[in-house]
Amino acid sequence: MYKKTIKIVSILVTSSLIYACGGEQIATEEVVATTEEVVVEKNVNQIDYVLPSPLQIAELFKRAGLTYIGDVTNTPEKVDNYNTKYDQKLNFGVYSADMAYCIMNNQTQESIDYLTTLSKLSEKLWMTDILGSLGLKKRLEENLANEDSMTYIMADLQMQMDDYLDDNGLGYSGSIIFAGAWIETLYLGTKLNEEERNEKLISRLSEQAMILQSLIASIKQNDTDNEYANLVADLELLNNTFKSSGEDFILNDKAVNALGEQIKTLRTKIVGA
Amino acid sequence: MNKIGIYITFFVVLVLATAAKEKTDCDVSILKSELLKELKSDYKYDSSTINKFSLTAEAQVKEVKILLFSGEKYKLLFNTAAIPSNFEIKIYDKPKTEKNRKLLFSIKDSEELNDHIFAFEPKKPKTMYINYILPKSDESVYGCSVFLLGYKPN
Numbered sequence: 001m002y003k004k005t006i007k008i009v010s011i012l013v014t015s016s017l018i019y020a021c022g023g024e025q026i027a028t029e030e031v032v033a034t035t036e037e038v039v040v041e042k043n044v045n046q047i048d049y050v051l052p053s054p055l056q057i058a059e060l061f062k063r064a065g066l067t068y069i070g071d072v073t074n075t076p077e078k079v080d081n082y083n084t085k086y087d088q089k090l091n092f093g094v095y096s097a098d099m100a101y102c103i104m105n106n107q108t109q110e111s112i113d114y115l116t117t118l119s120k121l122s123e124k125l126w127m128t129d130i131l132g133s134l135g136l137k138k139r140l141e142e143n144l145a146n147e148d149s150m151t152y153i154m155a156d157l158q159m160q161m162d163d164y165l166d167d168n169g170l171g172y173s174g175s176i177i178f179a180g181a182w183i184e185t186l187y188l189g190t191k192l193n194e195e196e197r198n199e200k201l202i203s204r205l206s207e208q209a210m211i212l213q214s215l216i217a218s219i220k221q222n223d224t225d226n227e228y229a230n231l232v233a234d235l236e237l238l239n240n241t242f243k244s245s246g247e248d249f250i251l252n253d254k255a256v257n258a259l260g261e262q263i264k265t266l267r268t269k270i271v272g273a
Numbered sequence: 274m275n276k277i278g279i280y281i282t283f284f285v286v287l288v289l290a291t292a293a294k295e296k297t298d299c300d301v302s303i304l305k306s307e308l309l310k311e312l313k314s315d316y317k318y319d320s321s322t323i324n325k326f327s328l329t330a331e332a333q334v335k336e337v338k339i340l341l342f343s344g345e346k347y348k349l350l351f352n353t354a355a356i357p358s359n360f361e362i363k364i365y366d367k368p369k370t371e372k373n374r375k376l377l378f379s380i381k382d383s384e385e386l387n388d389h390i391f392a393f394e395p396k397k398p399k400t401m402y403i404n405y406i407l408p409k410s411d412e413s414v415y416g417c418s419v420f421l422l423g424y425k426p427n
Binding site: 046050 | 309317319337339340343345368426
């Protein structure tokens with residue numbers, strides 16, 4: 001009886017250990033499968049970059065006085081013009097920034113239109129409507145009157161996008177989408193400042209120098225086939241303008257004007273005339 | 274040994290085996306959802322990163338740069354449930370290539386918010402550098418950690 005019990009316990013122990021080892025093996029395989037996207041400290045000086053959400057930048061600009069100006073955002077009708085992955089990723093960012101801008105300024109119909117546009121672009125880019133599958137349109141429609149709820153929904157959208165890109169090994173696309181959103185938000189900021197000088201907004205614009213440096217480094221780090229070399233070159237021009245304002249990057253009048261012109265030119269390249 | 278003994282043995286072994294499995298399991302969605310709960314209603318999601326790694330014969334330091342705007346309130350959250358033991362996460366004001374950098378946060382000097390979750394709320398937000406310090410190992414050990422950044426809308 002005693003021997004039999006030991007045998008049963010041994011079988012149970014062995015089975016459990018096999019289960020445990022099997023579990024570890026699955027985890028190992030999962031990690032191995034994603035080895036290429038994992039940067040393990042081979043190059044000791046390599047840094048990874050966490051870029052802020054376009055929504056946070058838009059909220060900072062809004063609090064600094066970025067009010068709504070009609071007809072400055074990119075029109076949803078242009079979405080059919082974007083047929084390369086390059087254009088689609090950048091304009092996904094542009095439209096995201098436009099949607100955030102409309103949401104924060106209670107432009108309800110425009111917000112819904114941009115959401116529909118982003119859904120279309122999502123299908124073009126990834127063969128799936130990430131936004132639609134999250135029920136975002138319904139949530140937006142139900143919370144249209146509440147700007148606060150809307151910004152939380154936007155934050156959810158950002159999180160779901162991050163999850164989707166991470167799950168599918170597309171983290172690098174996040175930097176390109178961010179570039180589009182960042183350029184559009186700066187365009188809106190410089191455009192408003194052009195119409196009415198705003199010191200708080202200039203201060204927030206000046207802070208963007210640190211974002212730009214990380215953005216450039218993040219794109220360059222992953223752009224092994226130089227697909228985004230032109231975009232990087234344009235961003236480097238902006239960086240030079242920030243640098244021209246001195247070490248503290250506080251933009252003077254000349255630099256603000258130059259930045260506004262450069263942003264306008266770059267934005268036109270992205271969204272089309 | 275009676276039947277109860279067998280059941281207890283089986284239960285203990287199963288718990289230990291499951292614990293061993295979880296140590297190296299990187300279920301990002303679970304790890305991230307645990308962090309999201311810690312944002313609570315006063316902080317809004319901003320961004321997140323997943324760091325997957327394997328230990329090697331040499332110790333490693335992986336660096337991540339984060340950008341925080343002045344005058345804002347942030348919560349930096351780390352889920353370390355799937356990191357091997359003897360790891361460390363530190364936050365500095367300068368990159369590891371520079372001397373005289375100031376240590377702003379270390380999980381070893383912090384209390385866990387919840388199971389394997391650590392939080393840092395910087396008083397003076399600015400550019401910061403997260404260092405994931407991984408010990409050397411002769412065995413194949415894999416793991417991951419999730420970082421999530423929340424900001425407080427004013």
